[in-house]
Amino acid sequence: MDDTLSYPPIDPINFDLIIVGTGLPESILASAASAAGKTVLHLDPNPFYGAHFSSLPLQDLAAFLQSQSPSPPPSSAPSDGNLTAVELTTRRMYSDVEITSHSPEPLEHSRQFNLDLAGPRVLFCADSAVDLMLKSGTSQYMEFKSVDASFVCGGDGKLVTVPDSRSAIFKDTSLGLAEKTRLSSFFKLVEGHLKSDDERKISAEDLESPFVAFLSKMRLPPKIQWIILYALAMADYDQSDTDVCKDVLKTRDGINRLALYHSSVGRFSNALGALIYPIYGQGELPQGFCRRAAVKGCLYVLRMPVNALLLDKFSGSYKGVKVASGQELFSHQMVLGPSFIVPSPLLKSSPDSLQDVRGKVARGICITKTSVKPGVSNCLVIYPPKSLYPEQVTSVRVLQIGSSLAGCPSGMFVLYLSALCDDANQGKKSLHAAVNAIFSIPISGTPDHGSTDESENTQVKPTLLWSALYIQEMTTCSFESISSTPMPDGSLNYNDILDATKELFHKMFPDEEFFPETTFSEPEDGELDESPNGESLDS
Incomplete structure (x- = not known):
């Protein structure tokens, strides 16, 4: 035939x-x-x-x-x-593929997963991709929900909430009064600079300087600099180590990234924060x-x-x-x-x-039945350089998605991990360090009930059920x-x-x-919508 x-x-x-x-x-x-x-x-x-x-x-x-x-x-x-x-x-675009199954349960529900090959990935509510979907009419074919919260791993290894606005700063119990005052003043300076036509708020010299140097000049505490650089401006490399930093973030770019984050908060009436994810x-x-x-x-x-x-x-x-x-x-x-x-x-x-x-990115997909943060279904977690081990030179980003986003069966969570790397050894080391920090990993092949960190008795690590780690080429x-x-x-x-x-x-x-400007029919409920009376994301 x-x-x-x-x-x-x-x-x-x-x-x-x-x-x-x-x-x-x-x-x-x-x-x-x-x-x-x-x-x-x-x-x-x-x-x-x-x-x-x-x-x-x-x-x-x-x-x-x-x-x-x-x-x-x-x-x-x-x-x-x-x-x-x-x-x-x-x-070949993928190498060093490492797939491990600790439980048959994920495989039994294989068709109920929608796993992102290029995760972790989100959209900022105010970024150009969202604008393009609205302009082109593509938003009519998709639905989105907000990412509930963002966390960053501090120097002590604990996850703290990322304050994404001035109001959130004063609600954050992990920040002291002095830290809140300095961070609020810095956000006020940034907002003033962005509204200034002549850019006199921040000098041209400062705008071309490394962002980390500008933050130090503003006398921001190391903890606050940590949050701004890696959880808000999303810097990849260790900005304080010039020997390993391959991409020094300038103040101008850092300010623009903060502006994107700030303008994303509240753009859509039913998005809790700055980030959204497609169902x-x-x-x-x-x-x-x-x-x-x-x-x-x-x-x-x-x-x-x-x-x-x-x-x-x-x-x-x-x-x-x-x-x-x-x-x-x-x-x-x-x-x-x-x-x-x-x-x-x-x-x-x-x-x-x-x-x-132009390099490689290490990616990981992990499946568990317990949230990385109790009571939170969809969240972003940032592990800045050196937060997992001393030689860690790039941030590790982790996005947790629950069943409300139709990415996995009810009662399960999918966590996406990524880190830039020079080679597979470096990338896998970062991923394994993050996996060990997040999960309890069964040894016998039969999932246990999680492990409790003795230094934080209320925090039980999720048990890892299935994982895929791999290195992807970037072109x-x-x-x-x-x-x-x-x-x-x-x-x-x-x-x-x-x-x-x-x-x-x-x-x-x-x-x-x-994409020339065109007129589209009214989108259905749950779709991205931009209207004169305000913007909505989904029901």
Whole structure:
């Protein structure tokens, strides 16, 4: 029996843009190009939307991580007429996959999990990704709920609440009166600077200085600096150690991050804090943009591998693709997901320039039946540098999601962990340290009932039921005769990925607007909504 009979024929065969992979950047590009009136074909070899940004059932996620292996080197084959077919290859984006099961219970409910492949990830209520969803109408296809609370691990190893506003400062019982006064004064200075047109509140010299130096200049106590740097400004590296800090946060950027956090609090009437999370997982975001693209005429075909690129025999320029059915499809522009390797004849410069590897991020997914903080279902926990062990050089971020967000069965919690790293050893060390700090880990393979920290008799560690730890490559977005989208980065939100995607769109279509303003029908209850009388998130 001919295997190609299982693949549907695609009609038409000529497009302005062909995109392979339905990750978030690719999905945004498909939606933006379709909104601009371009004909778009969106393909994905997977049977699901989202690619590296997807949310998957437990067993499917484990299979996806372990199946990501590089394909053989490309070879050229003759095609019809003036075209040459060059096989398209892939490379491994995940390594050091470590999956451990301490209980059969999670596997028994595998299909009830929606696990984020690129977690932990949230959206700030006032960030550019939320604005884009409102502008494009994609918010009509998604529902969100707020993250209930944020915590940061202090120097004593205890988790303290992050005060995200001046009012929260005075309600925080963990801060002394002097600390509250200094932190409130600092927030007042920041608010005054942001409202000042001439920026006289904070000097230009201070704005270009390291943020940690500015905080010291403001005579803020180390505990307050710790909270501002890592729990509000979300710095990745140890800002006080110039030998290990690869990304020094300037005051200007730190102030902007505080402004984003501050403006996110209270934007939506029923969001408790600054952060929100999509019901059913982060994979809903690419699906939402794909739905919007389909409404605008984009053609979608899943389970359709692309086997080769079609090149002009004489100029070597890109012309189209050959899919698994053997059908040849043509387009003016081409975008590939980050795991694909483009043959060197198509690159204007060196073969490595298309996909620039810019480091690694260690990720972890843990399942338990007890919240990391009693009485709190959905929360963010920050472990700043050196809070877990002396050699820890980057923050470890942990996002706990409960069943109210449809990420796991009732009575369970999913915790996502991440840390930037130079190599797998460094990344796994950070993840294991965080896992050991959070969980009681069964030794015999049978879950126990948790362990109590003798120094804090009221705190019982959750018992770890299942975990997946892995190292993910990070790549940048690039534009050549064939463009490539980025892998998920180590940030908590999508702003950097969105900026790179928007830049790529303008390079491909310099005369087109990135999502022109349009009018949409009224969204249903539970969807992101922006109205003249105020903003609401969900019911």
